[in-house]
Amino acid sequence: MNFEHTDKVKELLARLERFMDKYIYPNEKTYDDQMKAFREAGNPWQVPQILEDLKPKAQEEGLWNLFLPESERGGGLSNLEYSSACEIMGRVGWASEVFNCSAPDTGNMEVLERYGNERHKKEYLEPLLQGKIRSAFLMTEPDVASSDATNIATRIERDGDEYVINGRKWWSSGVGDPRCKIAIVMGKTDPKADTYRQQSQILMPLDAKGVKIVRMLPVFGYDDAPHGHAEVILENVRVPAENLLLGEGRGFEISQGRLGPGRIHHCMRTIGVAERALEKMCQRLLSREAFGKKIADHSVWEQRVAEARTEIEMCRLLTLKAAYMMDTVGNKVARTEIAMIKVAAPRMALKVIDDAIQAHGGGGVTTDFGLAKMYSGIRTLRLADGPDEVHNRTIARLEFKKHMNKVRAAAE
Structure with a gap:
């Protein structure tokens, strides 16, 4: 099992990180201010101009439509490669749209590419790929x-x-x-x-x-x-x-083709969110004092930060394994790994974000630091694309299946 990216993909990911540093992080406040102005004017259902300003820059950098691994219309990245890009984009909630890689558009475009006819592709897929709709x-x-x-x-x-x-x-x-x-x-x-x-x-x-x-x-x-x-x-x-x-009665078939990759994308974006929360937590702990010393020097916070780093790394590796299996043996064989990470990643991120909120004290539950918004968004992922209970049911049944023959043999 090899998670090493090619030099070409490494270069693309490096360009993506540079773009985030140059254009996304510095404009987080711009985005928030533009949305605030819409709300104060009574209509938040408008597109912030900063999104439209940054999209041509992403296209010029070749950072556009990075998904669709088996199509000449897409970026040509495998599930494993695209997962790493998702983590980088996931660090800022609206960043994916700048690269035309946001849900549910990515999943819908994959459906149109695989199952749509030529009219569907011309009327809907092409404008979606262009970011026009x-x-x-x-x-x-x-x-x-x-x-x-x-x-x-x-x-x-x-x-x-x-x-x-x-x-x-x-x-x-x-x-x-x-x-x-x-x-x-x-x-x-x-x-x-x-x-x-x-x-x-x-x-x-x-x-x-x-x-x-x-x-x-x-x-x-x-x-x-x-x-x-x-x-x-x-x-x-x-x-x-x-x-x-595709035809009548093919809805579940389409869903299985759509949701496997979508779940992995969600999980890697979630890891990006967790990384951002841990970053905010560490910066806060290192910059504040309580009871005569840096808050970071209190052992309870050393414990929480260590656990956060450990859990993030574990979830990243499981996500990469699931993506690798999807690329090499297919979504069906990777069912257990996809289900496991879909349960584990949001739970992990919620714990990291919760600790980050705690580190910020009263400020953590305001809108000032973005942590409350992070928490609300990630909490929905324990329900979206199937709730935890459904995925755990899948995991358990596949596990029982592995042991059933031994149990039957022993009973005979």
């Missing part, structure tokens, strides 16, 4: 336990040359962005089919008649503008029949 993925529903995706109840019914969509979705991330033009919707085309052949996925323009945004959902009080997470009603929404992806 954004997209959403509508799966989760408020009226069913969506952790079991077979429960998804939204109907997608054929009517001549069209499909008619009816349902209610929520946590539809990205819908708040004024540039969001297209969504991939998951729903049932045949409730009587075998359990995993009932669901399909279909492309739905956000401006289609019958699409109603009910509200934007806050996360611990944060609206996550201009991205946002919407509750959406779909009432007799008609789209062309050719907008159905």
Whole structure:
């Protein structure tokens, strides 16, 4: 198992880090100030100009569309290579968009590349790759336990040359962005089919008649503008029949192709967040005194910092292993590793961020240091792309399967 990058990838990652140092970190306050101005004017659902100013610079540097490993349209990076880029971008919440590498667009573009027809690619994939529009993925529903995706109840019914969509979705991330033009919707085309052949996925323009945004959902009080997470009603929404992806009953097949890489990307971005939180924690501890000495010199903080470094390294290695296996033996064989890191990385990051908040005292729970926002964002990842319980169920069942033959043999 080799995690060593090629010289070409090392050079790209070095350029990415230099770009972050030169353009991203110095503009964090600019981004915050522009969003603050939008809020004070009464409409935070606008795109900060700093994002648009930095995108051409990223393109000029060749730091654009770094994903899509098996496509000439993408950056040509493997899952392992792209994971390292994700960690670097993940250190600042909005940085990924500067490089056109933010969710859910990356996952949606992968779906369009693999399963879309030529019209889909021209009308939606190309503008997404150019950063001209954004997209959403509508799966989760408020009226069913969506952790079991077979429960998804939204109907997608054929009517001549069209499909008619009816349902209610929520946590539809990205819908708040004024540039969001297209969504991939998951729903049932045949409730009587075998359990995993009932669901399909279909492309739905956000401006289609019958699409109603009910509200934007806050996360611990944060609206996550201009991205946002919407509750959406779909009432007799008609789209062309050719907008159905891959065919009726193929929804789970598409999801498995989409979610494996997406989970790894989330995990590496999460490690980037944890690294940033640890950095803030150490700087705070080294710059403040309590009870006659630097706070860093109190043994309790030595313990917490040491644990943070250890846990971050462990999670990084497990993520890299999962990505390496995805590249070499495929997503299905890497199921256990993908599930394990999807559980471990957010839990680790939440602990590191919590300790960083504690190190900052009362300031840690304000908006001054960005730690409360970090915590709210990472906490959602224990639910997004499958809750911990579902992934732990997968891990346990695969583990039991390894030992079942021995148990049967002993019983006989």
